[in-house]
Each structure stands twice: as structure tokens, then as C-alpha cells.
Amino acid sequence: MKKKARINPRKLPTQERSKQLVDSLLSATANILVRRGYEGLTTNRVADEAGVSVGSLYQYFPNKESLVEALIRRWSDGLMETIADHYLEVRNESIETAVDTMVRAALDSTRVDAKLHRILTQQIPNVNALPALELFNRRMSERVASWLELHREELEVEDLHLAAEIVVMTLAGLSDYALIQRPELLDSPSFVQHLSRLVLGYLAPTRASQLSASAGKRRRTSKRLAQS
Amino acid sequence: MKKKARINPRKLPTQERSKQLVDSLLSATANILVRRGYEGLTTNRVADEAGVSVGSLYQYFPNKESLVEALIRRWSDGLMETIADHYLEVRNESIETAVDTMVRAALDSTRVDAKLHRILTQQIPNVNALPALELFNRRMSERVASWLELHREELEVEDLHLAAEIVVMTLAGLSDYALIQRPELLDSPSFVQHLSRLVLGYLAPTRASQLSASAGKRRRTSKRLAQS
Amino acid sequence: MKKKARINPRKLPTQERSKQLVDSLLSATANILVRRGYEGLTTNRVADEAGVSVGSLYQYFPNKESLVEALIRRWSDGLMETIADHYLEVRNESIETAVDTMVRAALDSTRVDAKLHRILTQQIPNVNALPALELFNRRMSERVASWLELHREELEVEDLHLAAEIVVMTLAGLSDYALIQRPELLDSPSFVQHLSRLVLGYLAPTRASQLSASAGKRRRTSKRLAQS
Amino acid sequence: MKKKARINPRKLPTQERSKQLVDSLLSATANILVRRGYEGLTTNRVADEAGVSVGSLYQYFPNKESLVEALIRRWSDGLMETIADHYLEVRNESIETAVDTMVRAALDSTRVDAKLHRILTQQIPNVNALPALELFNRRMSERVASWLELHREELEVEDLHLAAEIVVMTLAGLSDYALIQRPELLDSPSFVQHLSRLVLGYLAPTRASQLSASAGKRRRTSKRLAQS
DNA sequence: GATGAATGAGTCTTCATTCAT
DNA sequence: TATGAATGAAGACTCATTCAT
Numbered sequence: 001m002k003k004k005a006r007i008n009p010r011k012l013p014t015q016e017r018s019k020q021l022v023d024s025l026l027s028a029t030a031n032i033l034v035r036r037g038y039e040g041l042t043t044n045r046v047a048d049e050a051g052v053s054v055g056s057l058y059q060y061f062p063n064k065e066s067l068v069e070a071l072i073r074r075w076s077d078g079l080m081e082t083i084a085d086h087y088l089e090v091r092n093e094s095i096e097t098a099v100d101t102m103v104r105a106a107l108d109s110t111r112v113d114a115k116l117h118r119i120l121t122q123q124i125p126n127v128n129a130l131p132a133l134e135l136f137n138r139r140m141s142e143r144v145a146s147w148l149e150l151h152r153e154e155l156e157v158e159d160l161h162l163a164a165e166i167v168v169m170t171l172a173g174l175s176d177y178a179l180i181q182r183p184e185l186l187d188s189p190s191f192v193q194h195l196s197r198l199v200l201g202y203l204a205p206t207r208a209s210q211l212s213a214s215a216g217k218r219r220r221t222s223k224r225l226a227q228s
Numbered sequence: 229m230k231k232k233a234r235i236n237p238r239k240l241p242t243q244e245r246s247k248q249l250v251d252s253l254l255s256a257t258a259n260i261l262v263r264r265g266y267e268g269l270t271t272n273r274v275a276d277e278a279g280v281s282v283g284s285l286y287q288y289f290p291n292k293e294s295l296v297e298a299l300i301r302r303w304s305d306g307l308m309e310t311i312a313d314h315y316l317e318v319r320n321e322s323i324e325t326a327v328d329t330m331v332r333a334a335l336d337s338t339r340v341d342a343k344l345h346r347i348l349t350q351q352i353p354n355v356n357a358l359p360a361l362e363l364f365n366r367r368m369s370e371r372v373a374s375w376l377e378l379h380r381e382e383l384e385v386e387d388l389h390l391a392a393e394i395v396v397m398t399l400a401g402l403s404d405y406a407l408i409q410r411p412e413l414l415d416s417p418s419f420v421q422h423l424s425r426l427v428l429g430y431l432a433p434t435r436a437s438q439l440s441a442s443a444g445k446r447r448r449t450s451k452r453l454a455q456s
Numbered sequence: 457m458k459k460k461a462r463i464n465p466r467k468l469p470t471q472e473r474s475k476q477l478v479d480s481l482l483s484a485t486a487n488i489l490v491r492r493g494y495e496g497l498t499t500n501r502v503a504d505e506a507g508v509s510v511g512s513l514y515q516y517f518p519n520k521e522s523l524v525e526a527l528i529r530r531w532s533d534g535l536m537e538t539i540a541d542h543y544l545e546v547r548n549e550s551i552e553t554a555v556d557t558m559v560r561a562a563l564d565s566t567r568v569d570a571k572l573h574r575i576l577t578q579q580i581p582n583v584n585a586l587p588a589l590e591l592f593n594r595r596m597s598e599r600v601a602s603w604l605e606l607h608r609e610e611l612e613v614e615d616l617h618l619a620a621e622i623v624v625m626t627l628a629g630l631s632d633y634a635l636i637q638r639p640e641l642l643d644s645p646s647f648v649q650h651l652s653r654l655v656l657g658y659l660a661p662t663r664a665s666q667l668s669a670s671a672g673k674r675r676r677t678s679k680r681l682a683q684s
Numbered sequence: 685m686k687k688k689a690r691i692n693p694r695k696l697p698t699q700e701r702s703k704q705l706v707d708s709l710l711s712a713t714a715n716i717l718v719r720r721g722y723e724g725l726t727t728n729r730v731a732d733e734a735g736v737s738v739g740s741l742y743q744y745f746p747n748k749e750s751l752v753e754a755l756i757r758r759w760s761d762g763l764m765e766t767i768a769d770h771y772l773e774v775r776n777e778s779i780e781t782a783v784d785t786m787v788r789a790a791l792d793s794t795r796v797d798a799k800l801h802r803i804l805t806q807q808i809p810n811v812n813a814l815p816a817l818e819l820f821n822r823r824m825s826e827r828v829a830s831w832l833e834l835h836r837e838e839l840e841v842e843d844l845h846l847a848a849e850i851v852v853m854t855l856a857g858l859s860d861y862a863l864i865q866r867p868e869l870l871d872s873p874s875f876v877q878h879l880s881r882l883v884l885g886y887l888a889p890t891r892a893s894q895l896s897a898s899a900g901k902r903r904r905t906s907k908r909l910a911q912s
Numbered sequence: 913g914a915t916g917a918a919t920g921a922g923t924c925t926t927c928a929t930t931c932a933t
Numbered sequence: 934t935a936t937g938a939a940t941g942a943a944g945a946c947t948c949a950t951t952c953a954t
Contacts, residue, residue, distance in 0.1 A: 042948055044916090053915045054950080064949065122350060134409050156437065157425075159418065165410070166402070166422055173401015174394070181362050182393070190387065194394055194430075197385075201429025201436060202422075208433035209384065246938090271924060281940045286925070498927055500937095509936045510929080520928065578806060590865050612893065613881075615874065621866070622858070622878055629857020630850070637818050638849070646843065650850055650886075653841075657885025657892060658878075664889035665840065702917090726944060737919045742946065915954085923947075930940080 022060050024050040026071045033071075034115045038123045043067070072120055072129050076136040079109050087143060095154055095204055096196075096211070098147070103195045106171035107186055110179050114186075118179055140168045148203070155203050167199055250288050252278040254299045261299075262343045266351045271295070300357050303348055304364040307337050315371060323379055323432055324424070324439065330372070331423045334399035335414055338407050342414075346407055368396045376431070383431050395427055478516050478526070480506040485527045490571045494579045499523070528576055528585050532592040535565050543599060551610055551660055552652075552667070554603065559651045562627035563642055566635050570642075577632055596624045604659075611659050623655055706744050706754070708734045713755045718799045722807045727751070752812050759804055760820040763793050771827060779835055779888055780880075780895065786828070787879045790855035791870055794863050798870075802863055824852045832887070839887050851883055 028049035032041050043064050047054040061067040086105035090098045110117055120129065145164035148155060157163040174195060178185045185191040201208035256277035260269050271292050275282040289295040314333035318326040338345055348357060373392035376383060385391040402423060406413045413419040429436035484505035488497050499520050503510040517523040542561035546554045566573055576585065601620035604611060613619040630651060634641045641647040657664035712733035716725050727748050731738040745751040770789035774782045794801055804813060829848035832839060841847040858879060862869045869875040885892035 043950080044948070047916090055915050055952085056913085058950070059913070124351075130408065137405075137409055157422070159422075162418065162422060165413075166419075166426060169402050169405040169409075170398055170426065173405050174397050177365075177397040177401050180358070181365060181397075185393075190390065191394075194385075194387075194390060197433070198394060198398065198426065198430040201433040202426040203429075205425070205429040205433040205436035205439075208429060209437050211433075249938095270922085272922095275941095282925080283927085283940055284938075287938070292924070499929080500927070503937090511931085511936050512934085514929070515934075580807075586864065593861075593865060613878070615878075618874065618878060621869075622875075622882060625858050625861040625865075626854055626882065629861050630853050633821075633853040633857050636814070637821060637853075641849075646846065647850075650841075650843075650846060653889070654850060654854065654882065654886040657887075657889040658882040661881070661885040661889040661892035661895075664885060665893050667889075705917095727946075728944075731920095738946075739919055739948085740917075743917070748945065915952100917951105917953095919949100919951080921948100924945095926944085927942100928940100930938105931936100932938095933936085 018060065021050075021052060021056065022070070025052070025057055025060065025067065026074055029067055029071045030075075030113075030116055033119050038119060041068075068124060068129075069132065072124070072132040075113075075116065075120055076132050080136065080139060082109055082112070083140065084143070087147065091147070091150065095151055095207065096200060098151075099199045099203070100192070100196045102144070102167070103171060103192055103199060106175045107178075107192065107195075110175040111186055114179055114183070118176075121176055122180065137165075137168055137172065140172075141165045144168055154207070156205055157203055163203065166202070170199065170202075171195070246288065249278075249280065249284065250298070253280070253285055253288065253295065254302055257295055257299045258303075258341075258344050261347050265347065266296075269296070296352060296357075297360065300348055300352070300360040303341070303344065304360050307364065308367060310337050310340070311368065312371070315375065319375070319378065323382055323435065324428060326375065326379075327427045327431070328420070328424045330395070331399065331420055331427065334403045335406075335420065335423075338403040339414055342407055342411070346404070349404055350408065365393075365396055365400065368400075369393045372396055382435070384433055385431055391431065394430070398427065398430075399423070474516065477506075477508060477512065481508070481513060481516065481523065482527045482530055485523055486531075486572055489527075489575050494575060497524075524580060524585075525588065528580070528588040531569075531572065531576055532588050536592065536595060538565050538568070539596065540599070543603065547603070547606065551607055551663065552656060554607075555655045555659070556648075556652045558600070558623070559627065559648055559655060562631045563634075563648065563651075566631040567642055570635055570639070574632075574635055578636065593621075593624055593628065596628075597621045600624055610663070612661055613659055619659065622658070626655065626658075627651070702744065705734075705736065705740065709736070709741055709744065709751065710755045710758055713751055714759075714797075714800050717755075717803050722752075722803065725752070749812055752808060753816065756804055756808070756813050756816040759797070759800065760816050764820065764823060766793050766796070767824065768827070771831065775831070775834065779838055779891065780884060782831065782835075783883045783887070784876070784880045786851070787855065787876055787883060790859045791862075791876065791879075794859040795870055798863055798867070802860070805860055806864065821849075821852055821856065824856075825849045828852055838891070840889055841887055847887065850886070854883065854886075855879070 025046060028046045029041065032045055032049060036045075041064070043057055044054055046067065047057045050057070057067070061070065083105050086101055086108075090101045093101070121133070141161070141164045144167055145161050148160045148164055152160065155163075175186070178191070197208055197211065200211065253274060256274045257269065260273055260277055264273075269292070271285055272282050274295065275285045278285070285295070289298065311333050314329055314336075318329045321329070349361070369389070369392045372395055373389050376388045376392055380388065383391075403414070406419070425436055425439065428439065481502060484502045485497065488501055488505060492501075497520070499513055500510055502523065503513045506513070513523070517526065539561050542557055542564075546557045549557070577589070597617070597620045600623055601617050604616045604620055608616065611619075631642070634647070653664055653667065656667065709730060712730045713725065716729055716733055720729075725748070727741055728738050730751065731741045734741070741751070745754065767789045770785055770792075774785045777785070805817070825845070825848045828851055829845050832844045832848055836844065839847075859870070862875070881892055881895065884895065
């Protein structure tokens with residue numbers, strides 16, 4: 001961490017070296033998790049897959065648990081970034097567009113690395129996963145909350161923090177459930193549409209009702225009338 | 229307890245007896261799951277906790293997996309009943325009331341045996357839990373769908389089956405997430421209210437917007453005006 | 457075994473009954489041994505196959521070992537009888553014919569119930585099998601010895617008892633080995649012929665040499681000359 | 685023994701080391717087999733006896749079966765060598781001498797490690813032992829056959845391959861049987877003599893009859909006359 | 913630092929045997 | 934006597950972790 005500096009100009013200064021090692025260990029962990037599930041995850045296997053010795057693994061991770069924790073951290077950081085990108089584009093769009101983007105972002109984040117996602121959210125003893133997931137959701141909620149602030153006037157909810165949490169949990173919950181039990185839905189346009197309406201109908205039911213009204217008009221006038 | 233007494237004419241010579249045994253094994257499984265998590269679940273421990281020998285356990289369950297499966301089955305059956313009760317009352321109520329009841333039912337089912345619920349839905353290798361959970365959700369969806377049929381005219385969604393699935397997954401996802409990450413919410417009235425609005429805003433945004441309009445009126449007239 | 461006598465004239469007086477039970481237990485044992493090998497033999501399985509309860513099994517056999525011992529006894533008695541029959545016919549035949557009969561008898565006894573034979577002679581922990589097998593071979597030797605006595609004058613061995621033992625062990629050993637490693641041989645006429653020559657060449661080489669001489673003559677005169 | 689010394693330039697860092705380990709595991713297996721039989725053979729016991737942990741055992745042998753298989757292989761290789769030595773000396777001897785040597789070799793190979801020999805040939809579930817034993821006997825037969833070729837002109841059998849197999853099986857069967865049921869015989873000179881006559885009488889009855897004739901002459905003239 | 917052989921507690925599972933009914 | 938549920942010791946095998954090199 002602080003040893004020889006310019007004298008021994010190896011390609012990989014210790015710090016860099018160990019970072020790579022840690023990385024390949026985490027990737028190996030992810031691969032094995034995907035291929036053989038949590039029950040099939042053994043430290044020896046991870047070391048093997050990463051091309052290092054078990055000993056080295058234990059140099060960087062005090063135990064198996066911490067290995068998984070680190071992977072979860074890395075993974076949720078990845079998710080954050082993916083989602084952050086989506087959110088940046090959205091700041092100035094209409095609520096409808098923004099909600100649509102959020103929904104798509106949630107589903108996308110699930111789809112990418114779907115199997116790993118699923119294992120990490122469902123199969124890992126929660127003791128490990130919880131803190132990281134909590135952090136992830138807290139950050140997401142904050143982000144959504146601050147976005148909601150920008151549109152406060154257009155929204156029909158008051159407790160924006162609670163609303164943000166609910167939106168985040170709704171989207172996370174739904175994409176997880178869909179991933180597990182109805183993966184086809186993840187790619188269905190009407191699923192996306194429904195989720196958008198779900199969120200919009202929560203945040204701004206009036207706008208949502210207009211939306212469905214006009215949608216209905218296009219298709220079934222009688223229905224619209226009945227509702228008016 | 230076992231010596232003959234004419235009052236209790238040897239009712240449980242075999243069938244009843246083994247049912248009790250199975251029951252105590254499943255309860256032991258649940259207890260251990262709650263106390264030590266899935267990783268801490270061993271067949272010997274279960275037998276011990278149930279006060280029987282491992283051998284007896286294996287007389288009734290061919291392996292550890294089947295033990296967990298049976299527990300999941302028992303648990304999801306319990307849930308079904310709990311929820312079924314709620315739903316029966318609701319058939320003829322207004323949508324608003326019905327949605328409210330559904331929300332409360334979802335949260336209730338999570339709260340009862342909360343820790344077990346959490347472990348069963350999150351921590352068990354999905355291979356075991358999935359079929360049972362899928363069945364459970366399918367049944368729930370059907371039930372909700374048939375309820376939606378009754379109110380078709382008042383709803384602003386068309387694909388009632390998809391809508392039912394979304395409602396079920398939303399409520400399940402949200403209560404699970406809340407249970408894990410924000411258990412306080414489960415007992416918060418405003419959480420219940422928000423969830424009701426979420427669902428109502430999805431199924432019938434027009435009604436939801438009236439609801440929030442009047443709710444808003446009571447509290448902040450300015451807001452209502454801004455929205456009109 | 458001694459209870460109620462004439463009063464209760466059941467079809468199967470206790471003695472007969474238990475004999476049948478013992479019999480079906482032994483047959484079950486044999487079946488299982490054949491189907492699943494010694495490692496697959498469990499007392500519960502035997503009881504099941506015999507259509508009785510384990511408890512009953514233990515009424516008649518103090519433990520698993522004794523069950524197998526009894527089967528071995530029954531089986532070797534069967535062998536004895538089979539072979540005895542063959543021997544009776546032979547008393548007054550020529551040595552050549554008698555030897556031939558003995559050889560065929562040995563091979564036959566192996567072929568009948570071959571799989572059981574093999575398991576009983578090879579796979580059973582010898583502690584069990586040995587005494588019975590010893591007894592069997594001792595009896596066989598005696599029988600052969602007494603037959604040899606009848607032909608003492610024609611034989612070129614002196615220690616008839618040793619010779620009898622050697623003949624018995626040779627035939628037993630050869631048929632067992634053939635059964636295990638070259639079962640095709642058991643049905644090959646030339647194998648029978650060779651074994652006959654083996655035994656005859658031992659007991660009466662002069663007669664054997666005449667036999668092979670004439671056999672050779674028929675086929676390759678040159679050979680015979682070369683040897684003369 | 686393990687600290688560096690220039691004299692023994694770290695010869696056994698891995699390969700040699702593991703070879704030793706494998707060796708001590710096999711020896712432990714043999715010991716236990718001899719002391720407690722196949723039923724008493726447990727992997728934990730083997731590891732214990734070998735002075736290593738079970739874990740180490742499983743580093744070298746994937747399961748109990750393979751351990752036994754390896755032992756059988758090692759043992760049959762040993763036998764092969766022992767016997768090979770005997771055979772080399774014999775190539776140019778007379779048939780009588782050669783047969784005598786073969787007989788002694790067979791008995792010797794049984795005597796050495798007699799108890800292990802017996803367990804390995806009789807008590808091990810054949811699934812394990814068979815392939816190795818078959819290989820062993822096939823090799824033996826080939827060796828004997830090629831020896832028979834050299835003496836083809838003096839022999840009175842034609843199918844040398846069958847003859848070789850029969851000789852091998854006879855000797856193996858007889859020494860095994862003798863070992864089990866009459867171990868005293870293994871050390872009796874007359875047993876050796878009888879076996880030699882058995883084999884010689886099979887391969888070359890004419891020579892055998894001369895042998896017994898002259899042997900008889902020395903002892904009992906009357907007998908010889910009776911036979912002429 | 914890196915290595916990977918060695919460790920051994922702990923898992924699931926079987927099965928001979930008992931004994932209350 | 935018969936039954937068969939219950940027992941629990943014992944066995945094969947795994948894997949997180951350590952430590953001598």
C-alpha cells in the first residue's frame with residue numbers, strides 16, 4: 001500500500017495488482033453463482049475460477065461471506081450507475097415520460113445479468129445482502145425524491161419521501177417478481193405500459209385518467225362514455 | 229396421553245399420529261429457519277427440535293429438500309386461507325373499500341409470522357420455493373381477476389388478467405420489501421393509504437383522482453386549486 | 457410352538473407355519489441378493505419382500521448375519537442334493553464316464569442360480585459363508601473319496617483323500633472362476649472336455665494319455681509319432 | 685526429514701510426497717481389510733490409520749470404491765511381479781520342472797499376504813475387484829500360453845490358449861480354496877506334488893504317467909504291475 | 913505475498929435392531 | 934405372536950479455513 005515507489009517500476013503497482021485480483025475474484029464469484037447457485041459456491045472453486053490460490057483469496061477476503069458481500073456491493077453500485085444515467089436524461093421531461101423512463105430503467109436493470117440479479121436478490125442469505133440492498137434502495141429513493149421535488153406541483157401526493165420509497169419498492173418488487181415468475185413479461189410492451197400507468201396513477205391520478213381516457217377513446221368510445 | 233381411556237377411543241393409532249409428527253417436524257423446521265436461517269437448517273437439528281429421531285424424520289420426508297417444500301406448502305396454504313377470508317367479505321363493496329381490504333390483507337399476511345415469511349420468500353434456494361410460490365401467486369391472481377371481472381365497468385384497464393397479476397405482484401413485492409427494509413411501514417396508516425391509492429390509481433385513476441382531490445380539499449385547498 | 461393343540465385346528469399348525477415363514481424369508485433374501493447384491497440387502501427389505509414385518513423376521517433370525525447363514529446352508533444343501541443325484545448314477549461306470557459326470561455336475565451346479573451362486577461364494581463376508589462352505593466341501597470330498605475307493609485299482613494316485621479334496625477343489629474353483637470371469641466357457645463342450653482330461657490326467661494319466669493319443673491319432677498322426 | 689539439506693536436494697516437494705501419501709493410504713486400507721474385513725473398512729478409519737485426515741484421503745481418491753480398486757491394482761501388480769520372476773527362470777527347463785515352478789509360484793503368491801489375498805479375492809464386492817482380477821488373469825494366461833508355445837511338441841493339448849486359461853484358473857482356484865479351507869495344505873510337499881501331477885497330467889498325460897509309474901516303482905512295485 | 917496441501921467439524925442419510933401396542 | 938414406528942449410532946463425503954513452505 002505504501003512500499004517501494006519509483007525504484008521498482010513494475011507494471012502493476014501493488015495497489016493496482018490487488019485491485020485486479022479482487023476484481024477477478026468477484027467476477028469468478030458471480031460466474032459460479034450464476035452457473036451453480038449459492039449452494040455451489042465454494043471458496044476453492046472461486047479461487048480456481050479466478051486463477052489464484054485459496055490462500056490469496058483469503059488475503060483479500062476474511063471469509064466467504066465477505067466475498068459475497070463485496071460482490072453485492074459491486075453489483076449494486078453497477079445498478080446505481082445504470083439507473084443514474086437514465087435519470088439524468090429525465091430531469092426536464094414531462095412526468096409521463098419520466099415515469100416511463102424509470103419503469104424501463106427498473107426493468108432493464110433486472111434484465112441485464114438477470115440470473116445474477118435473481119440470485120443476489122433472492123437466494124443469498126439476507127444477512128449478507130441486506131445492508132447493501134438497503135443502501136441501494138435508500139440512494140434510489142433519495143434520487144427519486146429529489147426528482148419528485150422538481151415536479152411537486154404536478155403531483156397529487158404529499159409525502160414525497162414516502163412516495164419515492166413506494167415507487168422504488170414497487171418497481172423493484174415488480175421487476176424482481178416478474179423476473180422470477182413471469183420472465184416473459186419483462187419484454188412485453190404492454191407490461192411496461194401497465195407499470196407506467198401504475199406509477200403515474202399513484203403520483204398523478206388525474207393525468208393518468210386522462211391518459212387512459214384518451215387511450216380508451218382511440219379504442220372503445222362506449223367505454224369512455226360510461227366512465228365520464 | 230397415550231394409555232387407553234374409554235373417553236378418547238384410540239382415535240389416533242396411525243393416521244392422526246403421523247400427521248402430528250409431520251406437523252411437529254414442519255414446525256421445528258420453521259422455528260429453526262427463523263432462529264438460524266436456511267444455512268443453519270440441518271435434518272438432525274429439525275429432528276431434535278421436534279423431539280424425534282432423525283430416522284423418524286426420514287420416515288416422513290425423503291430428504292431435507294422435501295421437508296422445506298412441505299413447509300412452504302403449508303405456509304402458502306395458510307396464507308391463501310387468510311387472504312381468502314378477506315376477499316370473501318369484499319365481493320360487494322365499492323372498489324375503494326375492496327382495494328383497501330386487499331392492501332390490508334397483503335400487509336397482514338406479511339406481518340403474521342413475519343420472519344418466517346421473509347426467510348421463505350427470500351432466503352430459500354428458489355428451486356424449492358418457486359413452484360409453491362408460483363402456485364400461490366397464480367391462485368391469487370385468479371382470485372383477483374375474478375373480482376375485477378365483477379367491476380369491469382368501473383375499471384379503466386382492459387387486460388384484466390394482466391392487471392390482476394400486476395396488482396398481486398405489486399402488493400406482494402411491496403409488502404416483502406417493506407418487511408425487509410422498512411418494517412415500521414407495515415404498521416403505518418399512511419403506508420396503507422398510499423398503497424391503496426397506488427392500486428386504485430392503476431385500476432381506476434379517475435376515481436383515485438377524485439379521492440385525492442377530496443382528500444386534498446380537506447387539507448390543502450390551494451393544492452386542489454392548482455390541480456384543477 | 458406348543459400352545460393350543462386340538463382345540464384350534466388351524467390349517468397350519470404352528471410348526472408348519474413358521475417353517476413356511478422361514479422359507480419365504482430365505483427366498484426373499486436370495487431374491488434381493490440377486491437383484492441388489494449384498495450391499496443392497498437390508499432386513500427391512502427382506503421382511504417386505506417376504507410379506508412379513510421386520511419384527512417377525514427377528515423372531516426367527518437373531519440378526520442379519522444369521523439370515524444369510526441360513527440361506528447359505530439351504531443353498532449348499534440344495535447343491536449337495538443335485539450333485540448327489542449325479543453321483544449315484546455313476547457308481548458303476550468307467551472312470552472316464554464318471555469323471556465326465558462329475559465335471560458336468562460341478563458346472564451344472566454353478567449354472568443353476570448362477571447369480572446367487574456367485575454372490576454366495578464371492579461376495580458374502582466369509583465369516584458367514586465359511587463354515588457352511590467348508591462343510592459342503594468336506595461332504596463332497598468324502599463322497600468323491602468313497603467313489604475313488606471303488607476304483608482304487610485303476611487309479612494312479614495313492615492318497616485318495618487328498619486326491620478327492622483336490623478333485624473337489626479343482627472343480628469348484630474352476631467352475632467358480634469360469635462363472636465369474638468367463639461365463640461363456642460354462643456352456644462350451646470343449647471346456648467340459650478339457651476339464652475331464654484335467655481330472656482324468658490327474659487320477660489316471662495313463663488312461664488320459666491313451667485318450668489323447670487316440671484323439672490325436674484321429675487328427676494329427678505326426679504328432680502322435682513325435683511323441684512316441 | 686523435511687528441512688532443507690543440500691544432500692537431499694528437495695526431491696519430494698509434491699510428486700514424491702503425494703506418492704507416499706497414496707501409499708500409506710493403500711497400506712492402511714490393506715491393514716484394516718485384514719483386521720476388520722470389508723465391512724469394517726471406513727474412509728475415516730483408513731485416514732486415521734494412515735495418519736492423515738479424511739480430507740486428504742479424498743484429495744487422492746474420489747471415493748471409497750476407488751481406494752479399494754487402487755489397492756487391488758497395487759496388489760495384483762505385486763503378484764504379477766512375483767510370478768513373473770518365477771517364470772523367467774523357467775523358460776528353458778523341462779516341462780516337469782516348469783510345471784513344478786508354476787505350482788509353487790501360485791502357492792507362494794497366495795501365502796504372501798495370505799489374509800489380504802483372501803479378502804481381496806473373496807470378500808470384496810466384485811464390482812470393484814473384477815476388472816483388476818480379470819486383467820490379472822488375462823495377463824497370466826498370456827504368459828502361460830506363450831510358455832506353452834515353446835513346448836508345443838511335448839504337449840498333448842491343442843488349444844493352447846484354452847489350456848493356458850485352464851491351468852491358470854486351476855492353480856488360482858486351488859490355491860484360493862486351499863488358503864481358505866485348508867491352509868495347512870499350502871505348506872505340504874505332497875500337496876505341491878499332487879498339483880504338479882494335476883497340471884502335468886492335463887498338459888502331457890503320457891509324461892505324467894511315466895512319472896507316477898517310476899514314483900510308484902520306487903514305492904510299491906505291485907501297484908506298478910497292476911497298472912501295466 | 914503467494915501457494916495449495918492438509919485439516920476435521922459438520923452434513924445428509926441409512927439401516928440393524930427394539931419394543932409398545 | 935405379529936406388527937412396524939421409532940431409534941440413533943455410524944458412514945461417506947464436503948468445504949471453509951489455516952499454515953508451512
